[in-house]
Each structure stands twice: as structure tokens, then as C-alpha cells.
Amino acid sequence: MHPLFSFDSLVSLLTLIVLEIVLGIDNVIFVSILIGRLAAARQLEARRIWMVAGILIRSGLLLGLGWLVTSGNREVFQIAGRGFSIRNLIMLAGGLFLLYKTVREIHEKLEGDPQEGGPGSGGSGSSFGAIVTQLVLVDTVFSFDSIVTAIGLAQQIAVMITAVVLAMFIMFFFSKKIADFINRRPTVKILALSFLLMIGFSLFFEGLEPIHHTHIDKGYIYFSMAFAFGVELLNTRLRKKSGK
Numbered sequence: 722m723h724p725l726f727s728f729d730s731l732v733s734l735l736t737l738i739v740l741e742i743v744l745g746i747d748n749v750i751f752v753s754i755l756i757g758r759l760a761a762a763r764q765l766e767a768r769r770i771w772m773v774a775g776i777l778i779r780s781g782l783l784l785g786l787g788w789l790v791t792s793g794n795r796e797v798f799q800i801a802g803r804g805f806s807i808r809n810l811i812m813l814a815g816g817l818f819l820l821y822k823t824v825r826e827i828h829e830k831l832e833g834d835p836q837e838g839g840p841g842s843g844g845s846g847s848s849f850g851a852i853v854t855q856l857v858l859v860d861t862v863f864s865f866d867s868i869v870t871a872i873g874l875a876q877q878i879a880v881m882i883t884a885v886v887l888a889m890f891i892m893f894f895f896s897k898k899i900a901d902f903i904n905r906r907p908t909v910k911i912l913a914l915s916f917l918l919m920i921g922f923s924l925f926f927e928g929l930e931p932i933h934h935t936h937i938d939k940g941y942i943y944f945s946m947a948f949a950f951g952v953e954l955l956n957t958r959l960r961k962k963s964g965k
Contacts, residue, residue, distance in 0.1 A: 737884035747920045748863040753900035771895040778864045779885040804933040815862030816925030823917040
């Protein structure tokens with residue numbers, strides 16, 4: 722048990738927790754917006770399902786690390802002489818799904834959703850089931866991406882799973898605050914949806930890596946998100962000051 726609690730293992734654990742949270746920011750934003758469509762009484766239940774599903778999916782991927790390393794990047798078919806792996810297919814499908822859902826959400830916010838806010842909207846079993854299914858699907862995509870990125874940062878599966886569980890608990894406790902913050906500010910919600918468009922495109926672009934052999938550095942994406950969010954906070958403070 723000593724190696725598990727060694728200094729190197731603790732450093733790897735803290736690094737992985739931070740990494741999982743950073744890579745999960747876009748996931749939390751999507752979850753916050755999607756769960757906001759549910760009735761208030763069912764939002765906590767949906768968050769719990771998202772947290773448990775996220776832990777199970779990430780733990781399953783880590784337990785199947787041997788398969789992930791050997792088969793995750795192995796070509797499964799070719800198009801025009803370009804080989805695509807399982808990871809490419811997941812990135813393509815996840816990117817397209819995220820683009821579709823985000824564009825649809827933006828359209829409903831701009832044009833108005835006749836069912837939103839109506840009696841029982843988001844509270845029916847079918848709506849709850851559909852939204853939870855979407856949460857699990859998108860979480861699978863983000864889980865695959867974050868686990869593949871974090872593989873080289875720790876040598877022990879137990880350390881990786883511990884980091885995943887702790888990161889999911891942290892994101893679970895802060896997800897409601899993030900959701901409330903976004904839902905109270907329409908401009909922030911549109912900004913968050915714009916971020917998701919960018920994330921969806923980056924996932925789709927990464928899925929086409931066998932064709933263009935390049936990738937978009939996530940550091941640029943996170944920097945642009947932080948910069949735009951900072952500008953929006955300044956605008957919010959200026960509007961409050963002008964109102965006074």
C-alpha cells in the first residue's frame with residue numbers, strides 16, 4: 722500500500738484532479754444548460770445520475786486501460802486511404818451531437834420555445850429520460866477524451882480512479898452554482914452556448930485527424946473562454962454600476 726500513498730502518487734493524484742476538473746468545464750457547462758430545462762424538483766436527481774454515470778464511465782475506461790491503449794487508437798476502417806480509429810469515431814459523433822444540440826438550444830433561446838416554462842415542461846418521464854440519456858452520451862465523449870489525455874500522468878489505476886471520483890464530486894457540488902449563475906444571466910448563457918459550439922467543432926475536427934493530421938490545442942480554447950468570460954463579468958459590473 723505504500724506506493725499508493727507515496728509522494729509521487731499524491732502529486733499525480735492532485736494533478737489528475739485538477740486536470741479532470743479543467744477538462745470537465747465544458748461538460749459542466751453543457752450539463753448546467755441541459756438540466757436547466759427540467760423541472761426544479763428533478764434537477765438534483767438528474768445531477769446525481771450524471772455524477773454516478775460519469776464515475777462509472779471513467780472508471781470503466783480506466784479499468785479497460787489495456788484495451789484503450791491497444792485498441793482505442795487502432796484503425797477500424799478506412800475512407801479514401803485514411804484510417805479511422807474508435808477514438809476518431811467517438812470524437813466525430815460527439816462533436817456532431819454537441820453542435821446539433823447547441824445550435825438547437827441557441828435557436829430556442831433566440832426564437833422562443835413554446836413548450837419551455839409551460840405546465841409540466843421538462844417534468845414528464847419522457848423528457849427526463851431523454852435529457853438524462855443526452856447527459857450520459859455527452860459525458861461518455863468527454864470522459865473518453867479526458868481519460869486518454871490523462872493516461873500518461875499516473876502509473877497506477879487506483880490513483881486515476883481516485884482522482885476521477887474526487888473530481889466528479891467536486892464538479893457535482895459546483896454544478897448547481899454554475900447552473901444558477903448561467904440561468905440568471907441570459908448573456909452569459911448565450912456566451913456559454915458559444916463556448917459549446919467551439920468545443921463541438923474542436924471535437925469534430927479532432928475526429929478528422931487522420932485527414933488533416935493536425936489538432937487544435939485546448940489551451941487556446943480555454944484561454945479564449947476565460948478571456949470572453951472575464952469581459953462579460955466586466956460588462957455585468959458596468960451595467961450594475963450604471964443602474965445605480
